[in-house]
Amino acid sequence: GAVVSQHPSWVICKSGTSVKIECRSLDFQATTMFWYRQFPKQSLMLMATSNEGSKATYEQGVEKDKFLINHASLTLSTLTVTSAHPEDSSFYICSALGSTNYEQYFGPGTRLTVT
Amino acid sequence: QKEVEQNSGPLSVPEGAIASLNCTYSDRGSQSFFWYRQYSGKSPELIMSIYSNGDKEDGRFTAQLNKASQYVSLLIRDSQPSDSATYLCAVRRGVGAQKLVFGQGTRLTINP
Secondary structure, eight states: OOOEEEEOSEEEEOTTOOEEEEEEESSSOOSEEEEEEEOTTSOOEEEEEEETTSOOEEOTTOOTTTEEEEEEETTEEEEEEOSOOGGGOEEEEEEEEOTTSSOEEEOOOEEEEEO | OOSEEEOOOOEEEETTSOEEEEEEESOTTOOEEEEEEEOTTSOOEEEEEEOSSEEEEETTEEEEEETTTTEEEEEESSOOGGGOEEEEEEEEOSTTOOOOEEOOOEEEEEEO
């Protein structure tokens, strides 16, 4: 149980284009999902908290107009990186709060490379 | 002072020995504590959660929590080379809090 999937697992895009990443909870409903970014050899950085049916809450320093988050259902949250630039290249990981709301389960991550 | 602190390592342990990973946290109101394992290039995987003082065992893993000392640890018995990874300590602050605060992680290497 508590499986979270992400799609795509990796993506290469050109500078200036937008990329959408999907995060799904496969066997449970997740009212809350999180989006993280991780650069090589660094720890996880929380970007935003996504609650189903409401606007995402962004961490300080994260541009909400650049990283668009939509959590339209209890099993799906999406992150869209708009007008991507090479410095946005990173490992993007989502997580979802389990049905007990105590444990957070991570998706496998999406590796984004912007050329 | 960081909210959640871990020794970044690397920590080297011979195969079959006990690996001991430590974590301290600054917020006394913290309620829930988690250990994640992250292999290189992969996402974190939850291996243990602990909510009350004392020990919690699951297979070769034992989590220990001491709220008075604001200290949580993870012991791995009979360490295997497959245990080589970065171990992340995560803390959820108070009741109703959703976010986790992560430490920087400890890189563990098990030497055959």
